[in-house]
Amino acid sequence: xxxxxxxxxxxxxxxxxxxxxxxxxxxxxxxxxxxxxxxxxxxxxxxxxxxxxxxxxxxxxxxxxxxxxxxxxxxxxxxxxxxxxxxxxxxxxxxxxxxxxxxxxxxxxxxxxxxxxxxxxxxxxxxxxxxxxxxxxxxxxxxxxxxxxxxxxxxxxxxxxxxxxxxxxxxxxxxxxxxxxxxxxxxxxxxxxxxxxxxxxxxxxxxxxxxxxxxxxxxxxxxxxxxxxxxxxxxxxxxxxxxxxxxxxxxxxxxxxxxxxxxxxxxxxxxxxxxxxxxxxxxxxxxxxxxxxxxxxxxxxxxxxxxxxxxxxxxxxxxxxxxxxxxxxxxxxxxxxxxxxxxxxxxxxxxxxxxxxxxxxxxxxxxxxxxxxxxxxxxxxxxxxxxxxxxxxxxxxxxxxxxxxxxxxxxxxxxxxxxxxxxxxxxxxxxxxxxxxxxxxxxxxxxxxxxxxxxxxxxxxxxxxxxxxxxxxxxxxxxxxxxxxxxxxxxxxxxxxxxxxxxxxxxxxxxxxxxxxxxxxxxxxxxxxxxxxxxxxxxxxxxxxxxxxxxxxxxxxxxxxxxxxxxxxxxxxxxxxxxxxxxxxxxxxxxxxxxxxxxxxxxxxxxxxxxxxxxxxxxxxxxxxxxxxxxxxxxxxxxxxxxxxxxxxxxxxxxxxxxxxxxxxxxxxxxxxxxxxxxxxxxxxxxxxxxxxxxxxxxxxxxxxxxxxxxxxxxxxxxxxxxxxxxxxxxxxxxxxxxxxxxxxxxxxxxxxxxxxxxxxxxxxxxxxxxxxxxxxxxxxxxxxxxxxxxxxxxxxxxxxxxxxxxxxxxxxxxxxxxxxxxxxxxxxxxxxxxxxxxx
Numbered sequence: 091x092x093x094x095x096x097x098x099x100x101x102x103x104x105x106x107x108x109x110x111x112x113x114x115x116x117x118x119x120x121x122x123x124x125x126x127x128x129x130x131x132x133x134x135x136x137x138x139x140x141x142x143x144x145x146x147x148x149x150x151x152x153x154x155x156x157x158x159x160x161x162x163x164x165x166x167x168x169x170x171x172x173x174x175x176x177x178x179x180x181x182x183x184x185x186x187x188x189x190x191x192x193x194x195x196x197x198x199x200x201x202x203x204x205x206x207x208x209x210x211x212x213x214x215x216x217x218x219x220x221x222x223x224x225x226x227x228x229x230x231x232x233x234x235x236x237x238x239x240x241x242x243x244x245x246x247x248x249x250x251x252x253x254x255x256x257x258x259x260x261x262x263x264x265x266x267x268x269x270x271x272x273x274x275x276x277x278x279x280x281x282x283x284x285x286x287x288x289x290x291x292x293x294x295x296x297x298x299x300x301x302x303x304x305x306x307x308x309x310x311x312x313x314x315x316x317x318x319x320x321x322x323x324x325x326x327x328x329x330x331x332x333x334x335x336x337x338x339x340x341x342x343x344x345x346x347x348x349x350x351x352x353x354x355x356x357x358x359x360x361x362x363x364x365x366x367x368x369x370x371x372x373x374x375x376x377x378x379x380x381x382x383x384x385x386x387x388x389x390x391x392x393x394x395x396x397x398x399x400x401x402x403x404x405x406x407x408x409x410x411x412x413x414x415x416x417x418x419x420x421x422x423x424x425x426x427x428x429x430x431x432x433x434x435x436x437x438x439x440x441x442x443x444x445x446x447x448x449x450x451x452x453x454x455x456x457x458x459x460x461x462x463x464x465x466x467x468x469x470x471x472x473x474x475x476x477x478x479x480x481x482x483x484x485x486x487x488x489x490x491x492x493x494x495x496x497x498x499x500x501x502x503x504x505x506x507x508x509x510x511x512x513x514x515x516x517x518x519x520x521x522x523x524x525x526x527x528x529x530x531x532x533x534x535x536x537x538x539x540x541x542x543x544x545x546x547x548x549x550x551x552x553x554x555x556x557x558x559x560x561x562x563x564x565x566x567x568x569x570x571x572x573x574x575x576x577x578x579x580x581x582x583x584x585x586x587x588x589x590x591x592x593x594x595x596x597x598x599x600x601x602x603x604x605x606x607x608x609x610x611x612x613x614x615x616x617x618x619x620x621x622x623x624x625x626x627x628x629x630x631x632x633x634x635x636x637x638x639x640x641x642x643x644x645x646x647x648x649x650x651x652x653x654x655x656x657x658x659x660x661x662x663x664x665x666x667x668x669x670x671x672x673x674x675x676x677x678x679x680x681x682x683x684x685x686x687x688x689x690x691x692x693x694x695x696x697x698x699x700x701x702x703x704x705x706x707x708x709x710x711x712x713x714x715x716x717x718x719x720x721x722x723x724x725x726x727x728x729x730x731x732x733x734x735x736x737x738x739x740x741x742x743x744x745x746x747x748x749x750x751x752x753x754x755x756x757x758x759x760x761x762x763x764x765x766x767x768x769x770x771x772x773x774x775x776x777x778x779x780x781x782x783x784x785x786x787x788x789x790x791x792x793x794x795x796x797x798x799x800x801x802x803x804x805x806x807x808x809x810x811x812x813x814x815x816x817x818x819x820x821x822x823x824x825x826x827x828x829x830x831x832x833x834x835x836x837x838x839x840x841x842x843x844x845x846x847x848x849x850x851x852x853x854x855x856x857x858x859x860x861x862x863x864x865x866x867x868x869x870x871x872x873x874x875x876x877x878x879x880x881x882x883x884x885x886x887x888x889x890x891x892x893x894x895x896x897x898x899x900x901x902x903x904x905x906x907x908x909x910x911x912x913x914x915x916x917x918x919x920x921x922x923x924x925x926x927x928x929x930x
Contacts, residue, residue, distance in 0.1 A: 583669045
C-alpha cells in the first residue's frame with residue numbers, strides 16, 4: 091500500500107526529474123527483490139517513450155520493458171492517443187502481454203489477439219491498434235502520464251514493434267464527414283460533444299463495402315471503452331451494419347453532454363447475412379481470417395427540432411380532419427337536395443310498379459318475361475300485375491306486417507324460426523336454383539332476423555379487438571423497454587435514417603402516421619350510423635322505398651368494417667413500436683379481416699338471406715391468421731409446409747366455388763363424389779350442355795384461375811414474406827369480385843351515381859400512389875437487421891415522415907374511399923323494386 095500511494099502521488103505533482111528517477115529505481119529494486127525471493131532473475135527496462143516513433147524491441151520471460159509517455163490534456167480539447175503493436179516473430183510459444191496503465195484506466199491485451207467466432211472458431215491477429223480511453227479532466231490543462239508494460243512467458247526472444255501516436259481528429263465535428271479504416275483487431279472510436287442548442291443528433295456511418303460485417307456503438311464517456319467484437323454489446327446502444335447504419339442520440343441520455351462513437355469490425359459475416367466459410371471443426375486450431383479491413387465514413391448531424399414534431403402532428407391532424415369537414419359539406423348538400431325532392435314529391439312520387447307490366451322487354455338475359463312472372467308467383471309478397479298507387483303499396487305492407495307480427499322482442503327472434511316452415515323449405519330449393527334470380531328471391535327472411543344476424547358481426551369484432559389488442563399493447567411495450575434497456579438496435583427493424591424518438595418511443599413518426607386509420611374508421615362509423623338512423627325512420631314511417639325497393643339495408647357488416655379499420659390503425663401503430671418478424675401479424679391480422687368483410691359485404695348486397703354468419707366468417711378468418719403465423723415461423727424454405735398449404739388453398743377454392751355456384755343448395759357428405767360423377771356424365775358425356783348459371787360460372791372460373799396460379803407461384807417460388815403473400819391472395823380475390831360486380835351491374839342496365847363514381851375514381855388514384863410508396867421497402871424483417879438497414883432512406887415529407895408514413899396516409903384514405911364505394915355504389919337502386927334487381 092505504501093508503494094502504491096507513493097506511485098500515484100509521484101505523477102499527481104509536477105516533479106518530473108529527480109523524483110521520477112528515485113521512484114523508478116525503487117520500483118526496479120522492489121521487482122528485483124521479489125524475483126530474487128522467488129528464485130528468478132527478471133530484468134525491468136524503463137524507457138521514456140515518444141509519440142510517432144516506432145520501437146522495435148525483443149522481449150523474453152527474463153526481461154520486462156516499460157515505456158513511459160506523457161501528454162497534455164485540456165478541458166476544452168480532447169486529444170486521442172492510439173497504440174499500435176505488431177509481432178514480428180513467427181511460431182510463438184507464448185503471446186506477448188501488453189498492459190497500458192493510465193490515470194483512471196488500465197487496458198491490457200495479448201498479441202497475437204485471439205477472437206472467437208461461431209462454433210468457437212479461433213482467429214489470430216498479429217497486428218493490433220487500440221485507442222486509449224480519455225476520461226474528462228476538471229483542470230484547465232493537465233499533464234497526464236501513461237505506461238506501456240511489455241512482457242511474455244516465452245523463454246525465446248520475441249520481436250515486436252510498438253508505436254504510440256496522436257489522433258488529431260479524435261473529436262467529431264457536426265455535419266463534417268470523417269473517413270477511417272477499421273478491422274477486428276484495430277477498432278476505432280471517436281468523441282462527439284453536443285453543441286449548444288442541440289439536444290438530439292443522428293450518427294450515420296456508411297461504407298462502400300458490404301462486407302466485412304461491422305458494428306457501430308454509442309457509449310458514454312467512461313473507461314474502459316468496449317471496442318472489441320466480443321464485448322462491444324456490453325454497454326450503450328449498438329447495431330450491426332453492412333453499408334449503412336444510423337443511431338439517433340439524445341442529450342438527456344448522456345450526463346456529460348458527450349459520447350463515444352465506436353466502430354468494430356466483426357470476425358465473421360454471419361450476423362450481417364454474409365456467408366460463413368467452411369472450416370474443419372478441430373479444437374484449438376487457429377484459422378486465418380484474411381484481410382478484414384473496412385473503410386468507413388462517419389458524420390454526426392443535428393436531428394429535427396421540437397417545432398418539426400409539432401408541424402408533423404398538426405399536418406397529420408389537418409389532413410384527416412379535412413375529411414370530416416368534407417363529409418359535413420356533402421351532408422349539407424344532400425339535405426338541400428332532399429328538401430327539393432320533397433317539394434315535388436306530391437307530383438312525382440309514384441310507385442315503381444306504375445311503369446307498366448312486371449314482365450320486362452327481352453334483353454341479353456333471354457326469356458326475362460317468363461322469369462319475372464315465375465318470380466312473382468314464388469315471391470312471398472303479394473304479386474302486382476297492374477299499376478297501383480303508393481298508398482296501395484303502403485296498405486299492403488301494413489297488412490303484411492300485421493299478419494306475421496307476433497309481438498315478441500328482438501332477442502327472441504331466431505333465423506331458424508322461419509326456415510323451418512314447410513312452405514319456405516320447399517320454396518328455397520325452387521327459388522334459389524332458378525336460372526335468373528332477383529334480389530326479392532334472396533331477401534325473403536324477416537328483416538329483424540337478418541338485422542340481428544348481421545349485428546353479430548359488429549359485436550364479435552369488437553370483442554375480438556379488445557382481447558387481441560390488450561396483449562399486443564403489453565407485448566410491444568415490453569419490446570420497447572428491452573430495446574431501451576439493452577441498447578440492442580437489431581431487435582427492431584426501423585428506418586433508422588428517419589426514426590424520430592419521443593419519450594420512450596424510438597420511431598414516433600411511424601406511429602403517428604397510423605392516426606388516419608383510426609380517424610377515418612370513426613368517420614365511416616358515423617356515416618353508417620347516420621344512414622342507419624335515416625333508414626330506420628323510413629321504416630317506422632312505412633315508406634315504400636325503404637320497405638320494397640333497393641338493396642336490403644343491413645348495416646352490421648359496415649359497422650364491423652369501420653371497427654376493423656380503426657383496429658388496423660391501432661395494431662399497425664403497435665407493430666411500428668418495434669417492427670420485427672415476430673409481431674408482423676399484428677399489422678396484418680385486421681387487413682385479412684378487412685378484405686374478408688369487404689367480400690362478404692359485396693356478396694351480402696344481393697344475397698342477404700344466404701350470406702355467411704358471423705361465427706362462420708370469423709372462424710375462417712381465424713384459420714387464415716393461424717396459417718399466417720405458421721407460414722411466418724415455419725414457412726421459409728419448408729417444402730412440406732408449402733405443399734400442404736397449396737393443397738388446402740386449392741381445396742378451399744373448390745369448396746367455395748361449389749357453394750357459390752349452387753347458392754348453398756348442395757351437401758358435403760359421403761355421396762358427393764357419386765353426384766359429381768353423375769353430373770359430369772349427364773352434362774358432359776351423355777349430352778354436352780353449357781352451364782346453367784353462366785355469369786356465376788364466369789366469375790368462378792376466373793377466381794379458380796387466379797387462385798390456382800397463386801398457389802402454383804407459392805409452391806414454386808416459396809416467397810419468404812408469407813404474410814404478405816397471404817394478404818395478396820385476399821386482395822386479388824377481393825379485386826376480382828369487385829370488378830365482376832361493377833361489370834355485371836353495368837351489364838344489367840344499372841347506373842352508378844355521381845357520388846359513387848367520384849369515390850371509385852378517387853379511390854383508384856389514391857390506391858395507385860399508396861402502392862407506389864408501399865413498394866419502396868424502407869426495411870424488411872425477411873433479412874438480417876444489417877441488410878435491412880441498406881434500404882433505409884431519409885425523410886421526404888416535412889423532414890418528419892418517410893415513404894412508409896406516406897403509405898399509411900394514403901392507404902388509410904384509400905380504404906376509407908373503398909368503404910364509401912361499397913356504401914354508395916347501389917344508391918341508384920333505392921327506388922327500384924327488388925323483383926327488378928338482378929342477382930349476380
